[in-house]
Amino acid sequence: MALRVERVAPNTWGVFDGWRLVSNKLSSRDLAERALERLTREQAGRLRPCLRCGVEIQSSHAGHRMCDGCRQWVASQDHRMVL
Ligand SMILES: [Zn+2]
Numbered sequence: 436m437a438l439r440v441e442r443v444a445p446n447t448w449g450v451f452d453g454w455r456l457v458s459n460k461l462s463s464r465d466l467a468e469r470a471l472e473r474l475t476r477e478q479a480g481r482l483r484p485c486l487r488c489g490v491e492i493q494s495s496h497a498g499h500r501m502c503d504g505c506r507q508w509v510a511s512q513d514h515r516m517v518l
Contacts, residue, residue: 438474440467450474 441451443460448467450458458470482491487505501509 438471438478440464440471 438450438452438457440448442464443449443456446462448461448464449456450467450471457474458467461467461470481493483500484490485492485502485505486500487508488502490502492499492502
């Protein structure tokens with residue numbers, strides 16, 4: 436879901452996710468655009484597609500790029516290669 440900036444009143448702007456306001460109400464479009472960038476970065480940092488199957492996962496750190504099922508699968512493959 437892409438975030439977007441919308442004007443909610445003559446001098447009030449906000450960042451929306453669908454129909455939900457996800458920022459504070461801001462007094463200029465400039466402030467809202469900055470809030471949009473920050474929120475987009477935050478969203479991208481939290482949810483990543485799994486490298487193997489593409490399911491969205493909560494990423495706790497930069498090296499965490501696969502879902503639990505795929506991590507187990509990869510671990511089992513590594514084990515087989517060791518054998
Ligand atoms: Zn996966």
